Amino acid sequence: MPPSASTLAPTGKLRAALIASNPVLVTRRPDGTLGGVSVAVAQALAAHLAVPVELRPYDNPTQYNESLATDDWDIGLAARDPSRAEHLAFSITFMEVGNGYVARAGATPTSADDVDRAGVKIAVAKGSAPHNVLQRLIKNAEIVPVPGGFEPARDALATGKADVYGENLHLAHRIADALPGARVLPGQFNVVQMAVGVRKRASAALPTVDAFVNKMRSDGTVQKAIDEAGLRGVRVPQPS
The missing domain is CATH 3.40.190.10 (Periplasmic binding protein-like II)
Structure with a gap:
């Protein structure tokens, strides 16, 4: 050895x-x-x-x-x-890995730069690298920690618990593909x-x-x- x-x-x-x-x-x-x-x-x-x-x-x-x-x-x-x-x-x-947002149907943000506004709820995997970054970056929107993984992310948007989900862009695209009306917002907030x-x-x-x-x-x-x-x-x- x-x-x-x-x-x-x-x-x-x-x-x-x-x-x-x-x-x-x-x-x-x-x-x-x-x-x-x-x-x-x-x-x-x-x-x-x-x-x-x-x-x-x-x-x-x-x-x-x-x-x-x-x-x-x-x-x-x-x-x-x-x-x-x-x-x-x-x-x-x-x-x-690029980090960005997937938005539920009807959510008001139109890009990654448009998310940090009062009244917007951002779901993110608790304890993840995106969570730590968003805690430093976000000043006006509300951060909603959820368990990590596809299903908790999709459910947070589907139930209206959050307006957007912050995560790696691969998972963001998977969620958008699985949730009617959801869309990946242009731009990103971090590279992990x-x-x-x-x-x-x-x-x-x-x-x-x-x-x-x-x-x-x-x-x-x-x-x-x-x-x-x-x-x-x-x-x-x-x-x-």
Whole structure:
């Protein structure tokens, strides 16, 4: 086992935490197994380190955030979020994800720039990177935290609990496709950088992780996973 492997995966396997409610990161195959970009990145990194991978999916961002203080996993495949930096050191970005809004039928905002107004209700996945960004950005509209995932997002709009839902543009398009009259608003409020979060105890191995992420960006591994998942509103950063 190379030194970086023993640092990153002290149990002899690479335990990778995933946010299962985020379809940009995780997809569920017809047979029930997990796939998607974060799974492909975790599997490729484990193979590079010559250790087996063990996927640790969390149902939503809140549960993922609660697990940060435990020692239940070695790497987390999620947003480079300042609120998580107490526990993690972050690799270079493997995927950039545009964040925008999907509006319910009849909602008054016409663009992303038109959302922050009194009387507008913005639903967002509680504890997610978009939630943290919107808490800093929004001054006049009301933020309505809901559980992460497609169904809570769709239901918040369908029931009128919220006027818009703030999320990655891929999920925004999925919701718009499934909800009569809903539409993705032009523009975006943020670009989220997805990275490999490494436990602070293993930060000495970060150069190894960075080099491998750079390789995955340049050799097509990440783009292939994006294409297989059919993602919209995402891109692979240029190799550095």
